[in-house]
Ligand SMILES: Cc1cc2nc3c(=O)[nH]c(=O)nc-3n(C[C@H](O)[C@H](O)[C@H](O)COP(=O)(O)OP(=O)(O)OC[C@H]3O[C@@H](n4cnc5c(N)ncnc54)[C@H](O)[C@@H]3O)c2cc1C
């Protein structure tokens with residue numbers, strides 16, 4: 001029997017959906033006699049128990065502390081759980097919060113560690129995690145020689161969220177002593193969208209770093225208008241101030257939630273960009289690099305220069 | 318006052334590439350190497366603090382890598398950092414972020430900086446491990462994906478914003494010294510001037526071995542091992558071929574059909 005542990009997360013009192021995806025990731029490798037426990041740290045952890053009582057979960061560990069995100073506390077909980085239960089795997093979603101605590105917890109445990117894991121399998125009795133490398137152009141299988149415990153951060157939007165309803169045992173765990181060095185001071189909501197609605201748009205033309213220079217942005221703005229598309233962009237375009245942030249598609253920008261046709265020009269297809277658009281049914285990628293990972297999720301691909309394509313496209317609208 | 322900035326030379330792949338014979342990495346002939354994009358922002362953030370603080374502030378750049386990674390150090394020095402440290406040992410060839418952090422921890426103990434900045438992730442593997450693992454080893458306060466920072470040298474706290482999903486940001490204070498991983502867009506990184514590039518060649522770079530840091534090769538273990546590397550399955554994309562005019566004509570058809578135009 002092995003112990004598997006998921007660290008579920010809440011933000012400002014709201015359970016993060018990605019917790020259910022992480023549960024699904026571990027149930028995919030769970031053996032009949034393994035035990036899966038899900039820990040949640042919150043001001044009112046009991047409030048999340050029901051949502052976490054999904055198929056495959058044997059126990060919910062409720063840690064009553066605070067809704068504030070405190071990496072030091074999360075690390076202390078992970079260390080304590082590991083000491084107590086000697087788990088083979090501890091998993092958490094590869095969200096921004098985990099970026100703060102997972103590597104620190106891993107060194108404190110001297111555990112194995114793989115981040116942004118998109119696949120799990122067991123080969124000859126050993127856990128093998130798959131992740132991407134070189135800007136998503138290759139896949140890498142990773143193992144963890146001689147590690148009793150492996151900590152994984154699991155890529156979001158890969159595993160179908162665990163569903164169903166079980167009746168896990170609920171246990172309470174007192175928050176361990178932790179030297180908390182951070183204090184939550186408040187939130188800064190995203191800047192006003194100024195009427196740009198990536199979430200509502202059905203047709204998006206997105207430009208990436210391939211656009212090269214600020215002065216080139218305008219012609220794509222015009223093309224988008226002529227085609228009846230909303231202009232989207234990748235992060236560098238927004239970071240450079242070439243377009244307002246509200247145009248940005250991706251993990252730290254907008255989700256193209258209602259999009260039916262997404263044309264990506266000069267966008268490489270980083271995981272964070274894909275987060276906002278890979279679900280779109282009709283993706284067209286225009287990129288000079290035939291190996292760009294955007295092609296792996298596209299329905300139509302054009303290996304070519306975005307400026308030439310844009311110029312020719314103008315003639316049709 | 319001293320800020321230590323860790324930097325990494327990352328590899329982008331050529332349009333076509335081949336795997337190494339052992340199947341565990343890409344053949345380095347197909348690498349195009351450069352300073353990690355994220356590190357431009359962390360170096361800039363350190364330089365801005367130094368400039369605001371005046372002369373007795375120092376920005377030290379550290380990298381763990383072989384001599385080819387000197388370019389990354391020099392790039393940061395050319396922007397205005399004061400000196401560099403490069404640590405290398407052949408046993409580090411397969412080091413993951415955890416192993417690198419173990420080396421960096423020794424450098425931090427030696428240099429005793431007031432702050433350590435790392436990039437939020439490296440552009441090649443996107444591990445996002447090294448900085449926060451370093452903090453864990455040191456037992457230092459830490460925050461990842463910092464997109465705004467208010468810190469005055471000597472102060473025992475800093476106020477920062479962490480960039481979360483969907484454009485939401487969290488405002489947080491953190492005790493110092495701290496390890497912060499710096500996000501894209503926090504500032505506008507400068508380009509090195511010609512003069513800076515010339516000066517960088519003269520700036521001191523300490524080349525250290527594991528031994529110099531009191532580390533034994535078998536003490537710098539990784540938390541993971543690459544079993545194999547391979548190309549992902551080709552996507553289902555239907556390639557539109559022909560001249561640009563032909564490609565655009567087909568694309569226009571697709572758009573009009575899907576949009577009911
Ligand atoms: C926490 C976090 C959150 C992030 N959030 C987001 C996010 O919300 N959205 C986002 O987009 N990124 C986000 N990023 C950044 C992300 O990691 C990438 O850096 C970014 O997506 C790259 O943008 P890009 O594809 O435009 O640029 P690049 O990766 O540089 O790609 C440019 C592409 O253009 C192609 N190209 C060049 N010239 C031409 C030409 N003439 N014609 C056609 N193609 C050409 C190149 O072949 C290349 O594929 C985030 C990163 C982090 C760490």
Ligand SMILES: Nc1ncnc2c1ncn2[C@@H]1O[C@H](COP(=O)(O)O)[C@@H](O)[C@H]1O
Pocket residue numbers: 322323324325353355356379380381382414417434435436437438439442443444445446447448
């Ligand atoms: N070999 C290295 N030497 C120095 N710093 C590194 C090295 N590898 C990673 N880092 C630092 O850690 C950050 C994140 O990298 P990673 O953990 O690889 O995603 C980089 O931006 C660097 O600041």
